[in-house]
Amino acid sequence: MSDRGSFSSRMGFILAAAGSAVGLGNIWRFPYLAGTNGGAGFLFIYLLCIVSLCIPVMIGEIAIGRNAGSDAYGSYQKLGGGKWGYLGIYGILAGIIILSYYNVVAGWAFGYFLEISFGNLLNHQNFGEFFGEYVNAIGPIFLFSLGFMIMTAVIVSQGIAKGIEAANKIMMPGLYIILIGLIIYSLTLNNAMDGVRFYLVPQLENITLKTIFYALCQAFFSLSLGMGCLVTYGSYVTKDQNIVKSAAIISGADTSVAFLAGLLVFPLVFSLGAEPGQGPKLIFVILTQAFSTMGPIVGRIVGGSFFLLICFAALTSTISLLEVPAAFFVDTRKLPRKAVVWGLSGFIFVLGLPSMFSQGIIPFLNKLPVHNSPDFLSFIADLCDIMLISGGCLMCFFIRNRWKVDSLNKELAIGNPSYLGTALQSYINFSISWVCPIILSILTTLVVIDKFFGLEWLFG
Numbered sequence: 001m002s003d004r005g006s007f008s009s010r011m012g013f014i015l016a017a018a019g020s021a022v023g024l025g026n027i028w029r030f031p032y033l034a035g036t037n038g039g040a041g042f043l044f045i046y047l048l049c050i051v052s053l054c055i056p057v058m059i060g061e062i063a064i065g066r067n068a069g070s071d072a073y074g075s076y077q078k079l080g081g082g083k084w085g086y087l088g089i090y091g092i093l094a095g096i097i098i099l100s101y102y103n104v105v106a107g108w109a110f111g112y113f114l115e116i117s118f119g120n121l122l123n124h125q126n127f128g129e130f131f132g133e134y135v136n137a138i139g140p141i142f143l144f145s146l147g148f149m150i151m152t153a154v155i156v157s158q159g160i161a162k163g164i165e166a167a168n169k170i171m172m173p174g175l176y177i178i179l180i181g182l183i184i185y186s187l188t189l190n191n192a193m194d195g196v197r198f199y200l201v202p203q204l205e206n207i208t209l210k211t212i213f214y215a216l217c218q219a220f221f222s223l224s225l226g227m228g229c230l231v232t233y234g235s236y237v238t239k240d241q242n243i244v245k246s247a248a249i250i251s252g253a254d255t256s257v258a259f260l261a262g263l264l265v266f267p268l269v270f271s272l273g274a275e276p277g278q279g280p281k282l283i284f285v286i287l288t289q290a291f292s293t294m295g296p297i298v299g300r301i302v303g304g305s306f307f308l309l310i311c312f313a314a315l316t317s318t319i320s321l322l323e324v325p326a327a328f329f330v331d332t333r334k335l336p337r338k339a340v341v342w343g344l345s346g347f348i349f350v351l352g353l354p355s356m357f358s359q360g361i362i363p364f365l366n367k368l369p370v371h372n373s374p375d376f377l378s379f380i381a382d383l384c385d386i387m388l389i390s391g392g393c394l395m396c397f398f399i400r401n402r403w404k405v406d407s408l409n410k411e412l413a414i415g416n417p418s419y420l421g422t423a424l425q426s427y428i429n430f431s432i433s434w435v436c437p438i439i440l441s442i443l444t445t446l447v448v449i450d451k452f453f454g455l456e457w458l459f460g
């Protein structure tokens with residue numbers, strides 16, 4: 001166990017888990033999904049998913065990790081025996097695949113930081129066109145993604161307390177400060193209130209089955225659930241910590257950043273007369289356009305710092321994505337941390353190349369012969385979403401049928417003795433034993449049908 005390490009304090013764990021949760025998912029993906037899926041209706045379903053499904057799943061994952069004290073594979077294997085270890089492997093694979101494409105998007109954000117701070121990006125006229133050309137400029141993106149992967153590897157190879165904890169302590173507060181500052185600015189613009197209305201006043205007729213699918217997948221992705229990340233981080237948590245409270249703080253932090261990102265983006269979208277449903281390029285286009293109106297110097301400083309903070313947020317997430325497979329090789333396979341981290345990083349970077357080349361430069365990767373013909377990056381992202389919600393579902397079955405809710409309750413009472421017998425305990429038990437397994441099985445099946453065949457196939 002000597003190479004394992006643990007978080008040096010309660011705050012250390014919360015910051016690292018919140019750092020994992022807060023990332024491109026909140027600032028890049030949440031606003032564009034809300035934009036394409038009806039705004040406020042999406043936000044409403046998203047919040048519902050967080051409270052009813054995600055927080056219980058998060059509590060379950062942390063408890064499993066702390067009780068077993070091992071990586072994702074080792075934990076399920078130790079507590080479940082038999083084939084349960086494969087559930088850990090499933091999560092580890094999901095982590096590897098997510099990191100492969102996530103690192104590419106992080107490379108875009110890193111490039112935007114450099115282009116805004118030191119280049120001429122803000123002088124452009126058509127920011128949508130610029131984005132399209134930029135993500136296909138393979139040379140720079142290759143270098144930026146590689147740089148990002150190297151930074152991740154350097155931090156993860158330092159181990160838990162030194163690398164992961166220290167990095168998070170600085171980055172998280174900075175992100176809040178700049179987000180709030182920008183929101184105040186965006187709310188003063190013309191037509192900003194139309195954006196606020198779009199984002200906060202739900203129109204029930206806009207909520208469809210797809211809204212539910214996207215909101216659910218986004219909630220799992222944003223909270224880093226369903227792939228053993230919190231099992232792994234939970235294994236570094238000491239016994240005196242209150243898991244339920246930590247989970248509440250982590251989800252609160254993550255949800256507030258996503259919420260604030262929306263509150264920043266939609267007033268900007270409406271005040272610029274832009275289209276909220278423009279997909280993955282939304283924040284790259286809208287924000288740069290907004291920064292360009294701030295004047296050459298202010299735009300550069302504010303825009304540069306904003307994209308820098310997005311990169312920080314992405315980095316604390318890539319760290320956690322790499323830690324999950326790394327912990328497996330260090331704990332279960334007993335390999336040295338540094339060699340594992342560098343080997344994995346190289347492998348995952350190469351695995352991400354098709355995603356990098358899928359934005360137009362290689363036509364085949366841009367229009368795959370599957371339903372909806374998405375590009376390779378979106379296809380992989382869809383696949384990972386399915387892995388996360390099904391992984392979360394299987395974890396609930398694991399607690400319900402194998403490890404048992406009683407063991408969960410005992411673990412949660414450590415560091416929180418007054419937990420037993422409370423209404424909260426009944427709620428979490430009920431959610432993990434019934435609500436999550438049933439709802440997540442049904443939704444996972446429907447999402448698979450929707451993504452690969454189209455719902456029309458089912459409903460005609």
Ligand code: PHE
Binds near residue numbers: 023221227317320
């Ligand atoms: N939660 C991260 C984000 O929102 C992404 C992530 C997913 C990280 C799964 C770890 C595990 O950006």
